[in-house]
Amino acid sequence: MKHVCYSLIAASLLPASFALASDTTYPVNLTNCGVEISVASPPEQTVTVGQSATEILYSLGLADSVVGTSVWFNPVLPQFTDVNEQIERIANDDPSFEAVVNKRPDLVAVQYEWHVGPTGSVASRDQFHELGIATYIMPADCDTKDNSTGGDGTRTAAFSTESIYKGITELAEIYDVQDAGEALVTDLNAREEHAINLASSLDLPEDLSAVFWFSSTDLGVSPFVAGQLGAPGYMMDKLGIRNVIESDEEWPTVGWESIAKADPDVIVIAAMDRRRFPADDIEAKREFLHNDPVTSEMTAVRNNRIVEMDAHAMSATMRSIYGLESLAEALSTMSFN
Incomplete structure (x- = not known):
């Protein structure tokens, strides 16, 4: 059983769109980057295509469900060094479709739509869905962004950390760890506000x-x-x-x-x-x-x-x-x- 206890101060740091944690009701049905997805139960085997998805799952305490990672730019966050060493790195850059499927995932969590999307360099979402493998793309790469323009895509509106918090919250719901999701959002929100306040306190040129x-x-x-x-x-x-x-x-x-x-x-x-x-x-x-x-x-x-x-x-x-x-x-x- 999950136990959730939040102070009023912690709750006040959450964006208004986030409610206090509750157990997930399955199936989870979401519209993710324009695609309807349905997850029948907490994923037990996940492959990540993108460091962002990997580190968010680790931050949610879900490393045990990750069976393979790929697409790395920097060393993993220091607090996850030991955990990460126990999980197979399928590829430093783009993995092959076969390498991902061979890990028998029930969910593939993706950072960039150009890796897993309509013309994905790894595969399309349909290719995974035809095999009964769900896909989830981090909303930060498709909310306020048009990836059909090629390359790294074009933003249609300014990136906001709300899309990061959305991704954390939806993954927390998919895996039934909402309390961990809200704690992570609270921490990130506080850090964001502290950085902005620090800059405001400086005598910077206009x-x-x-x-x-x-x-x-x-x-x-x-x-x-x-x-x-x-x-x-x-x-x-x-x-x-x-x-x-x-x-x-x-x-x-x-x-x-x-x-x-x-x-x-x-x-x-x-x-x-x-x-x-x-x-x-x-x-x-x-x-x-x-x-x-x-x-x-x-x-x-x-x-x-x-x-x-x-x-x-x-x-x-x-x-x-x-x-x-x-x-x-x-x-x-x-x-x-």
């Missing part, structure tokens, strides 16, 4: 600007930088920072000459284990910024206002809130005089 550099297919070519409406846009908006990139694409490519002309006050660079492109290496990013004749003259580079952030935090994930915290803390150490 027109503080920044650019987020994720990676580049090669050093020196136009980098993948954050558009206005994704997770980095959310961070900048909450902390009172102007994004010098005006695109609504998730990760448009923009020339360094254009970025240098905009001359952001702060550059945020992604740190990751992935090595698909040369600029995935954060030390290569730093070396390029300091030695390229164009980028080395930028205000942020000359004043060493370069912030490292987990690549995973730059995607629309639970870690985006951790990224918000780390950016606020970095700003608190900087001088803009």
Whole structure:
């Protein structure tokens, strides 16, 4: 039997749309990223395609139900290192359809629709559903986002952490662990608010600007930088920072000459284990910024206002809130005089 006890203070931190925990009534029927899904009982064997889904399930105390993981950008959150080492990593990047199915999952939890979607690089949702395997895509990748445009998709409205909380709450319902879901949302909500308050307490310039550099297919070519409406846009908006990139694409490519002309006050660079492109290496990013004749003259580079952030935090994930915290803390150490 589940025991739930919340103080009024804890309950007040929850968004108004969240009620106190109750037992799941099965089947659970949801509309998930435009697809109707039905889960008849708590999933016992789950494969994750995407680090976000993996870490949320771990955070909900559901590691025992995870039989395989894939698509990793950064090391797992430190508190889950031991747990994660006991679970098979099917692939660092995209797994094959066969590798996922061979784990005999009853649910596949997915971070990006382009992995499991209409033209998924792993498979379509129909391919899994035809085998009786349910799929769940994190709402942060489809709420306020059009993935039919190709690539990383285009935001139709600004990313909000409400989509993260929605994903946590729906997964908690699917697995019948609503109390754990509400505790996690409460914690993340408090951390989000603390970071915003910290930035508000700082004497930051009114027109503080920044650019987020994720990676580049090669050093020196136009980098993948954050558009206005994704997770980095959310961070900048909450902390009172102007994004010098005006695109609504998730990760448009923009020339360094254009970025240098905009001359952001702060550059945020992604740190990751992935090595698909040369600029995935954060030390290569730093070396390029300091030695390229164009980028080395930028205000942020000359004043060493370069912030490292987990690549995973730059995607629309639970870690985006951790990224918000780390950016606020970095700003608190900087001088803009």
